[in-house]
Amino acid sequence: MKRSTIIRTLLLMGLAALFFFACQSKEVTSARVYIQQDNWDKAIEQLELAVVNYPSDPEAHYLLGWGYANREDWEAMNEMFDKSLALSPQFETEISAIRDQKWVEAFNTGVKMINDEDYDKAIDKFKEAIQINAKRPESYTNLAITLIRADRMEEAVDAYKKLIEIKPQDLKAMNELSRLYMQMERFEDTIALEKQVLEIDPTNSDAVYNLALAYDYMGEGEKAREQYEIALERNPDDIDMIFNVARLYFVSGNYQRAIELFQRVISANPDDYESNLNVGNAFLTMADDYRKKLVQKERDNEIVTEAELEQMKELYQQAIPYLEKAISINDGDSNVWTNLGVAYVNVGDMVKGQECFDRAEQIK
Secondary structure, eight states: OOHHHHHHHHHHHHHHHHHHHHHSOHHHHHHHHHHHTTOHHHHHHHHHHHHHHOTTOHHHHHHHHHHHHHTTOHHHHHHHHHHHHHHOSTTHHHHHHHHHHHHHHHHHHHHHHHHTTOHHHHHHHHHHHHHHOTTOHHHHHHHHHHHHHTTOHHHHHHHHHHHHHHOTTOHHHHHHHHHHHHHTTOHHHHHHHHHHHHHHOTTOHHHHHHHHHHHHHTTOHHHHHHHHHHHHHHOTTOHHHHHHHHHHHHHHTOHHHHHHHHHHHHHHOTTOHHHHHHHHHHHHHHHHHHHHHHHHHHHTTOOOOHHHHHHHHHHHHHHHHHHHHHHHHOOOOHHHHHHHHHHHHHTTOHHHHHHHHHHHHHHO
16 A cells, blocks of 8 residues: 555544544543443543533433443433433434343342242342333233232232233233232132133133133132133143032032033042042932932822832942042041941942941041
């Protein structure tokens, strides 16, 4: 390269540098030097002067926001960042990077505190993450979960509500809030919220199930059964749901449907005590009701046929293996021994019947 060309290049570079610094206020220029020296206190002093003297300078506001971020003054940080962006999008990338970095630091510390079971500190860190960036939904989710673990339910409700405000179509959050409502026995709130979910997504199985549970807890059996049946169609292998539907049918006196559903639970879990007990008691109740019907026929001077007696005996017989299974799982309930004794006596096995009655008396 010729000497004249080198001189011209250096001159241009010098002019460019001079132009760059000429575009900056002396306060911003000084602040940048202090930032390079990692002297944020001095940098902030200069930048606070800069935003007063040059209120239309987006760079001064951006750099001051960065300084406040290093002081963990999140409210002041956001104020400066927002002013910078309102003036110009020039520093949007840098601002996003700083917010993300600070948010990740706070959020990850919160997660660590959860793992250490230090819930109060975790809550503080997730609240800090929200201060840094109120638009990140993960902060609200983890805050709500941690508040629940800390048994601060009302605050957890508020956290979920804020999450839903920023993500109104977040069906998972809405279902989680409805479950929290049920835990707090706020069943009407659960019903109202899940109806909103079903307006958005009529096929949402979680919403149908939660709605059924809420009606169930409120004692509205018919509405609960209706919702359970819908949920069951969509989740035919959900054993807990099958059990709940079966229980409702049992309570309402529809023993055949209850038996059918409880037997599905038993197929999946043969040692389910309550299902075996309920099937046994359902057959026993059906048998007792049928026996009362035959007794009434005799009182009315009507003939009771052998076929009818056999049908009654068969119902008692069907109760026995389920009651025996229940006792093999838990033999400490005198009522179950009594019921088994009744079944044995009505199928003609007086010895076993008496043994069961004796065992019931011993437990009492």
